[in-house]
Each structure stands twice: as structure tokens, then as C-alpha cells.
Amino acid sequence: MERVINLFLKGLLIIKTIYIYPKLAMGFRGFATGLDREGFFLKKRSTRLKKSIENSLKENHLSSFNVEVTHGFESPEELLENDGILVLISPYLKSLLGHIDFSKSGYYLLSEAEYNSENISNIIKYIKTL
Numbered sequence: 001m002e003r004v005i006n007l008f009l010k011g012l013l014i015i016k017t018i019y020i021y022p023k024l025a026m027g028f029r030g031f032a033t034g035l036d037r038e039g040f041f042l043k044k045r046s047t048r049l050k051k052s053i054e055n056s057l058k059e060n061h062l063s064s065f066n067v068e069v070t071h072g073f074e075s076p077e078e079l080l081e082n083d084g085i086l087v088l089i090s091p092y093l094k095s096l097l098g099h100i101d102f103s104k105s106g107y108y109l110l111s112e113a114e115y116n117s118e119n120i121s122n123i124i125k126y127i128k129t130l
Helices: 002-012 045-059 076-082 121-128
Strands: 016-021 024-026 031-033 065-069 084-089 107-109
Touching: 016 045, 016 076, 045 065, 045 121, 076 084, 084 121
Parallel strands: 016 065, 016 084, 084 107
Antiparallel strands: 024 031
């Protein structure tokens, strides 16, 4: 009976979207700026980070979160206005996004270790507070 109730409650949960913002599209043709790819045969850093966060969320029973990687065409502000609850910003975009106050709720500026999926414990702690 408890399992049926849990499944029913999961259906009522509102899915919260977490965006990974690895690059920024700039210029007339939307040229992407940001270090996301390491090599031809390696997965993108943002893809590895997404998998790491999704696995940690499953381990911590936080199924109400959805993780998406953006392509940089929307601004972080637009992502939060639409349906996002958190934007994880690449450390390599800090100087390009100088107009954003990173201390505001909804923005998380990643360190290089976090962006390279080496240590995501602080990210998970922050997500638990949302």
C-alpha cells in the first residue's frame, strides 16, 4: 500500500529543471564561446557533468529534478524566468557574464573541479536546499 501511495505522490510532483550553461552563443551567427569539448573521442564536459548529477540525484532519492544542458542561445535570466530553478554556469564564462549577480538565488558558478565532474558534492548539497 505504501508503494502505491509513493507512486501516486510522485505523479503529483512538480519537476524542477536544473540547467547546465556550458557555452554562450555570441555574434551575428551565434558562434558558441566556452570550453566544453576536450577531444574528438571524449564526451563533452557538460554531458559528463549532467550524468554525474543525475546519478547523484537518483542516489539521494531526488527524483523531482530534471537536468538539461543548454546551447547558450538563451540567457541565464531567460532560463530562470521560463521554468528553471537553478542554472549551473561554467567557470569559463564568468568574465563573459559579468552583468549577472552570481550571489542571487538561482545561479551557481561552478569551479573547475565541479565542471570537470571531479567533485559535485557541493552542487548536490545546494540542490537539496531548493
